[in-house]
Amino acid sequence: MSKIPLPHPVKGPLVAAWNEAHRLGWLARDYASxxxxxxxxxxxxxxEKRYMFYRRRVIPARLVELWGLTRRQAEALARKESCDCAGCGAKLRARRMAEVLLDLYPTDxxxxxxxxxxxxxxxxxxxxIAEINRIDGIHETLENLARFHPSDYIPNAHPGAYVKGLRHEDLARLTYEDDRFDLVLTSETLEHVPDLARALDEVHRVLVPGGLHVFTAPVSPHxxxxxxRARLRRDGSIEDLATPIRHPGGDVGYPVFTELGMDFPDWLAHAGFETETRFGPVRDDDLAQVYVSRKPTV
Incomplete structure (x- = not known):
């Protein structure tokens, strides 16, 4: 039986209605669970006291296969990337970052x-405060602060430029001046930067002495x-050096340039940071650590 083509004025609303029904169906299941x-x-x-939505489906089977995750690791990663607050949408990793910030910066x-x-x-x-790449929940909470400077990576944009009101920043080539920020926030970003060492150097550069980089990163316990895993060629193409992995789909999403192993704190120390790991250590059933890297005062 051949498909009957639908005119565009009809097809658009039908697709939108289908997508919305699909979204509401998943939301109902998440609430029930x-x-x-x-x-x-x-x-x-x-x-607010809210339900937290654990969604195992956010870690697809293809990512589990390519990354070599065990069942426990896949479930831990799903908790990190979900357990969304039904109110503000903050994932577990963002809520843990908030816990750390509240510990570090008391009021009165x-x-x-x-x-x-x-x-x-x-x-x-x-x-x-600089937020390099949007962190759901945290971004909306801090966006009205006068000294909050959010940015995202926008392909093919000029560093420091604004595209539809959003500032473009490349973590390995920040356009901010030296000693600019008291706090830099990133979450699941460092692994996607082609030059990890340079990115850490840039964060160190833009922090004031005593300033903090509070962040999450996918450190692999195995x-x-x-x-x-990959490197960027001069022409902008990607050369794979190991099994290519993209987040979040495995084959789909942002390419992983650096696989962060258990020696990751050594990289932070080499960049000049004094680092402590919160909610640690990294283990198979908990991958949602928060790192606090301080730029020394001397």
Whole structure:
């Protein structure tokens, strides 16, 4: 039976309706699962008590295969990349980053109850913060701060340029001046930069002495050493040096240039940082660590 072509004015709304029905169906399943498992807690980002949506499907089988993940590792990675707050959308990794920020930056000598409350404080308003690539939940919470500087990587854009109101920054070639920020935030970004060492040097450069880089990164417990999976040729093409992996789909998404192994803290030390790992150590059933790298004052 041949397909009957639909006129564009009809096809567009039908596709939109189908997609919305599909989204609502998954949302209903996520709510039902969270309710059945009792996954409700107070969110460290928005401060509301909400259901947290664990979605195993965010880690596809192809990524598990290419990355060589065990079942426990795949489930841990799914928790890191989901457990979204039903209110603000912050994933587990973002909520853990918020927990760390609340510990590091008290207001009036006390720990704020959540990041939304913290963002309304005078202390937060005085801080110079760079967010390199959007972090869902955290971005929306901090975006009204006067000294908050968000950016994303926009292919083919000129460094420092604005594209549809969004600033383009390449983490290996930041356009910010030296000693600019008190705090730099990144999440699941470093592995996608073609030159990891240069990216760390750039973060170090733009931080003030004593400034912090608070971030998450996919450190693999089954790799002892960090190694390159790919490199960028002069013509802009990618040369694979190991099994190519893209996030989040395995074959689809952003290419992984560097596989971060258990020696990753050594890379941070070599870049001049003093680093502590929160929610650590990295292990098969917990891959959602938060790294706090401090630029020394001397």
């Amino acid at each position: 969270a309710m059945a498992c009792g996954r409700a807690e107070r969110c460290s980002v928005c401060g 000598g006390r720990r704020a109850p959540d990041l939304r409350t913290w963002a309304r404080s005078d202390e937060a308003g005085a801080m110079r 790799f002892a050493e960090t190694f390159p």
